Amino acid sequence: MFGRPVFRRIPAAILLFLIACGIxxxxxxxxxxxxxxxxxxxxxxxxxxxxxxxxxxxxxxxxLQHAQxxxxxxxxxxxxxxxxxxxxxxxxSGARYSEIAENIAEGPSTLEIHTGWMNSPxxxxxLLNPTLDSIGIAMVARDGKLFAVQDFSHSIAKxxxxxxxxxxxxxxxxxxxxxxDKPEEARKICAGSSNTGGALTVFQYTTDNLSKLxxxxxxxxxxxxxxxxxxxxxxxxxxxxxxKVAVLLY
Numbered sequence: 001m002f003g004r005p006v007f008r009r010i011p012a013a014i015l016l017f018l019i020a021c022g023i024x025x026x027x028x029x030x031x032x033x034x035x036x037x038x039x040x041x042x043x044x045x046x047x048x049x050x051x052x053x054x055x056x057x058x059x060x061x062x063x064l065q066h067a068q069x070x071x072x073x074x075x076x077x078x079x080x081x082x083x084x085x086x087x088x089x090x091x092x093s094g095a096r097y098s099e100i101a102e103n104i105a106e107g108p109s110t111l112e113i114h115t116g117w118m119n120s121p122x123x124x125x126x127l128l129n130p131t132l133d134s135i136g137i138a139m140v141a142r143d144g145k146l147f148a149v150q151d152f153s154h155s156i157a158k159x160x161x162x163x164x165x166x167x168x169x170x171x172x173x174x175x176x177x178x179x180x181d182k183p184e185e186a187r188k189i190c191a192g193s194s195n196t197g198g199a200l201t202v203f204q205y206t207t208d209n210l211s212k213l214x215x216x217x218x219x220x221x222x223x224x225x226x227x228x229x230x231x232x233x234x235x236x237x238x239x240x241x242x243x244k245v246a247v248l249l250y
Contacts, residue, residue: 033110034060034137037148040114041127041135050130056155059136062093063149066104067138071147076104090151096241097134097153098208101126105148110139113148126152156208156241161187164233164243167210172247175213175221178228180250186232190246199248200226206242217247226250 042052066089069080079085084092086102103123107113117123126132132152140147159167162183169179185197189204196202201224203217213221220226226249236244 033139033146036110037114037137037139037150038135040110041150044118044127048128050128051133053135053152054133054155056095056134056136056153058093058095059090059134059151059153060138061136062089062095063136063151064138064140065089065093066102066151067140067147067149070104070106070149071140071142071145074142074145076106076147078102078104086151090153091241095134095153096156096158098156098242099131099154101129101132101152103127103148103150103152106145107148108144108146110146110148113146117150126150154208156243159210159243161233164210164245165231168213168231168233168245168247169229171211171213172229172231177221177226177249180228180230180248182230182248183232186230186246186248187234188232189248190232190234190244197230197248199230199250200224201249203247203249204245206236206244208242210243210245220249224249 038053038055045052066083069083070076073080083089086100090097090100103117103126105113105116105123107116117127127150129152131154134153134155136151138149165183165186173179182197185195189196189202201220203214203220205214205217207214228250230248230250232246232248234244234246236242
């Protein structure tokens with residue numbers, strides 16, 4: 001049995017409770033059932049000329065939490081009563097992303113679960129989506145049935161504000177602008193301050209790719225004669241953790 005796929009841009013006391021309910025699971029290892037599904041997924045992608053998925057322990061933690069809940073309630077759903085939705089579960093695990101997707105299934109074996117996913121166009125689309133680059137998988141057994149979860153993402157690097165600013169500054173430098181050492185001022189504007197610090201133009205945007213300037217900013221640089229820029233980064237407030245940036249042009 002397979003749940004409709006989703007795509008969107010354990011304490012000791014709990015463990016004892018799961019065992020009492022007849023639920024078992026294994027810690028993911030290089031030879032566990034999760035890694036078998038991981039191998040199957042990358043084999044399919046390789047056969048279609050698609051880059052392999054990277055194993056993400058944070059996605060795996062989110063997948064395990066959901067697989068345990070499905071096994072406990074003995075039913076398939078992407079969100080069970082009282083449970084966070086997929087985006088919130090993945091965010092809570094600590095992962096950063098610009099796209100997410102999920103496959104769920106119930107079956108007798110890893111091979112049959114994988115085969116079922118590949119024979120289902122929406123599940124297959126998640127497995128072969130070239131924009132997704134990371135995966136975490138969990139498998140939980142109850143009463144002879146296996147409950148499986150694959151959580152996918154297009155991951156975003158975890159960077160400090162300074163590292164974010166350096167990447168944007170590098171892109172601006174490549175277009176001939178000199179970097180100004182005004183990070184605190186630019187960060188305040190990024191966070192919502194209305195004081196432009198004397199800048200001729202201010203651009204604020206969110207992105208998953210700091211090395212690529214937004215089209216509106218690129219056009220402004222072509223249209224106007226700016227010679228320097230200050231860059232500030234701040235928390236985006238977006239559940240996915242997209243980068244938020246302010247660029248002050250002088």
